[in-house]
Amino acid sequence: MASVETTSDKEMTFDLNLVPFIDILSTCICFLLMTTIWIQIGVFNVSQAIGSEPPAGGKNPPSVIVEMKNDGLVEVSLKDVEGLRKPHATDIRPARSGGVDWGQVENRITEIGSRFPTVKTVLVMPGSKTRYDDVIKMMDAFKRNKIDQIGLAPLSGT
Amino acid sequence: MLTTSLKQTQIASPLASQGVLKPRGSTARRVLFSSLMLTSLVDAFSILVIFLLMSTQNGIEIELKKTEKLPQATAVDGLERGIVLRIEGDRYFIDDRPVPERGLSKALAEAKESFESGLLNNAKAGLLVQADRDMDFEALSPVLRAGSEAGLSQFKFAAIQSGK
Numbered sequence A: 001m002a003s004v005e006t007t008s009d010k011e012m013t014f015d016l017n018l019v020p021f022i023d024i025l026s027t028c029i030c031f032l033l034m035t036t037i038w039i040q041i042g043v044f045n046v047s048q049a050i051g052s053e054p055p056a057g058g059k060n061p062p063s064v065i066v067e068m069k070n071d072g073l074v075e076v077s078l079k080d081v082e083g084l085r086k087p088h089a090t091d092i093r094p095a096r097s098g099g100v101d102w103g104q105v106e107n108r109i110t111e112i113g114s115r116f117p118t119v120k121t122v123l124v125m126p127g128s129k130t131r132y133d134d135v136i137k138m139m140d141a142f143k144r145n146k147i148d149q150i151g152l153a154p155l156s157g158t
Numbered sequence B: 001m002l003t004t005s006l007k008q009t010q011i012a013s014p015l016a017s018q019g020v021l022k023p024r025g026s027t028a029r030r031v032l033f034s035s036l037m038l039t040s041l042v043d044a045f046s047i048l049v050i051f052l053l054m055s056t057q058n059g060i061e062i063e064l065k066k067t068e069k070l071p072q073a074t075a076v077d078g079l080e081r082g083i084v085l086r087i088e089g090d091r092y093f094i095d096d097r098p099v100p101e102r103g104l105s106k107a108l109a110e111a112k113e114s115f116e117s118g119l120l121n122n123a124k125a126g127l128l129v130q131a132d133r134d135m136d137f138e139a140l141s142p143v144l145r146a147g148s149e150a151g152l153s154q155f156k157f158a159a160i161q162s163g164k
Helices: A002-006 A019-035 A102-115 A132-144 B005-011 B028-034 B039-055 B101-117 B137-149
Strands: A041-047 A063-068 A074-079 A088-092 A121-126 A149-152 B083-088 B091-094 B097-099 B126-131 B154-161
Touching: A019 B039, A041 A132, A041 A149, A063 A132, A074 A102, A088 A102, A102 A132, A121 A132, A132 A149, A132 B137, B083 B101, B083 B137, B091 B101, B097 B101, B101 B137, B126 B137
Parallel strands: A063 A121, A121 A149, B083 B126, B126 B154
Antiparallel strands: A041 B154, A063 A074, A074 A088, B083 B091, B091 B097
């Protein structure tokens, strides 16, 4: 009974003073906006296998070998693919504006991915003057087409 | 007479004036002048703070130079800890320490050893390569060779995630 008598309407309905809370939140927002990272940087993973010996008598996995010439020419060849008796190679000429013809390269990679689904390995061999951006773009194109075991060959003699 | 802001708010509280049993507040005009409903503002601020905290929880970051432009790729993974090797022109830096091209292999082997000693479960160190996208491959080639000689098998190339 005592609690009923002492509790008035005035005590039951009250407002919290939210101004200091808003101050703290504003400070937090300013700090986080200034310190947050806006550019999303990721990593492109490549597993190198140079130096490790293949198992004796083991069969090589079906693979694609991509040779990138300095002038933008790209040679794509298939190796150890079942059903292909002869080595299968395609030359992709440079684009008219210079550099790699990415449209043709994408088409070729998509074709390989759909015709030879067992191919999961690719070895990219860039030229000395090939742009780093083109190398990453090439590996990215393969990865998008589920050919994700990518190797990058260093130049001979470096 | 000293009146607190809390007391003033209580007197002209919109919540109190809406009470069913005994509404308070003399006139509607006074209520309009005296206080604002700040709850929604606090809600919005809280959501902003949570969003910003979530977007900054990835603790791994790499330092980019103003002139440095990373390549773009779609199939990228999140940043992981590793040995950071930066290429600037024909100069190489391992964890911000300049290393000559001839000493790359040795420096990477040492960095690998010290990095892996701090890892649990025999985890392998990866090499994170940070380079400008306009660089020629001939600058990257010694890194690949030296990394293989040092026993590194995981190469990670820093790239900016692009839409397509």
